[in-house]
Amino acid sequence: MTDASCDDAHVRRLLMMVATGLNRLREQHPWLDGLPRVWQMLGRGYWLTVASVSRGIRAAYTKELLDGALTTLLNNSSRTMVQAGRAELSCDMIGDAIDAGLDVDGHVLIGAAERGCEAALNQWHLSLSQWPAWHTQLSYVLPVMVLRAIGVKERPEALEVLRWVFNTAISKRAEVQLPQVLLTLLAFKCARYGHFDTFCWLYTEGRRLAQQDITVTVSEADLKAFKDEVLAPFRAARTDELSFIKVLRTDGTARTLCTLMDSAIWFGQEEFVAALSRIQWLQNEMGADWPHDGAAHIVRKGKDVDARGVVRMVSDLACPWGPWTSAECALLRTRPQHRSAVPPQSAQHWMQQLHALGCPCGCSPADDA
Ligand SMILES: [Zn+2]
Numbered sequence: 001m002t003d004a005s006c007d008d009a010h011v012r013r014l015l016m017m018v019a020t021g022l023n024r025l026r027e028q029h030p031w032l033d034g035l036p037r038v039w040q041m042l043g044r045g046y047w048l049t050v051a052s053v054s055r056g057i058r059a060a061y062t063k064e065l066l067d068g069a070l071t072t073l074l075n076n077s078s079r080t081m082v083q084a085g086r087a088e089l090s091c092d093m094i095g096d097a098i099d100a101g102l103d104v105d106g107h108v109l110i111g112a113a114e115r116g117c118e119a120a121l122n123q124w125h126l127s128l129s130q131w132p133a134w135h136t137q138l139s140y141v142l143p144v145m146v147l148r149a150i151g152v153k154e155r156p157e158a159l160e161v162l163r164w165v166f167n168t169a170i171s172k173r174a175e176v177q178l179p180q181v182l183l184t185l186l187a188f189k190c191a192r193y194g195h196f197d198t199f200c201w202l203y204t205e206g207r208r209l210a211q212q213d214i215t216v217t218v219s220e221a222d223l224k225a226f227k228d229e230v231l232a233p234f235r236a237a238r239t240d241e242l243s244f245i246k247v248l249r250t251d252g253t254a255r256t257l258c259t260l261m262d263s264a265i266w267f268g269q270e271e272f273v274a275a276l277s278r279i280q281w282l283q284n285e286m287g288a289d290w291p292h293d294g295a296a297h298i299v300r301k302g303k304d305v306d307a308r309g310v311v312r313m314v315s316d317l318a319c320p321w322g323p324w325t326s327a328e329c330a331l332l333r334t335r336p337q338h339r340s341a342v343p344p345q346s347a348q349h350w351m352q353q354l355h356a357l358g359c360p361c362g363c364s365p366a367d368d369a
Helices: 008-028 036-042 044-051 055-067 078-086 091-099 107-115 118-128 134-149 157-171 180-193 196-210 220-234 260-266 270-278 294-301 307-315 326-333 347-356
Strands: 217-219 246-248
Touching (some): 008 055, 091 118, 107 118, 118 157, 134 157, 134 180, 134 220, 180 196, 180 217, 180 220, 180 260, 196 270, 217 220, 260 270, 260 294, 294 307, 294 326, 326 347
Parallel strands (some): 217 246
């Protein structure tokens, strides 16, 4: 359909209204139960929408579809299964669907991981464990699950998904080993999306459970295998999320584009930057040290860094100024001051503080008067 007013969401909303109306009718006139003609007209493609209306409607719709010799409620493309995993289904509903013959594979777990719902992970996993082909999917589904769990800012559930995946991988150690580049990529995703708690867990518990280190140096062959098996088929990470990797070429040379600190700065994760700078054990190892050109570099790279942020980095966190000039001060004056819990909020106040700290610029005192 080309008409924009008839898009998929629109159709689903209409369908929801119809199904809700039918549900009311069914409550008032129990003898209408079944409504076979309606269900047959709908077909199996709308199971998720219709089934979410009520348990009675779900049972009637499911029964009609199965009676029509359709043993698969959803078409079993991998995309549809990810959607099924992403949908907010109760454990009861998942159980009903499986009992009614819903045909699923590991892709439902990817959807449930994106939503960060541990109960759904357990429920889907329980149903998959009866299914022999699941074991062959383990090695790529588990890495994709964690990568897709960390994709937006402020999602504490991501940590639950990481715990779940690492513990599942441990329990299946004979069948699956998490790829080493996965741990490093997760660390960089944490920096990008500002998940510091998840990063700390990864650095302590994650490394211990996987019995692997986080390292930026990866062999060309390992990286290719990871791209072919995990990243490309599932779009589990963007190409620019790999720019930290130091690929070890066959001639022994290696090159990297950005460090963990660069990544946190680039994506404006001020808290992550501050936290990283305090972690001594990460310095030099992962590039968690302040960048070579210090605060001057950070202000030029991080478009969200304001005057208060610089004052904090330089005074509390011992970040060097680097080649700081009046040009950096001028850049800060053009930026809005972030709201913070600590007053005062004015940009002028923080510029004065910056100069009081001994900023090596050549500004005249009149500039911030
Ligand atoms: Zn200045």
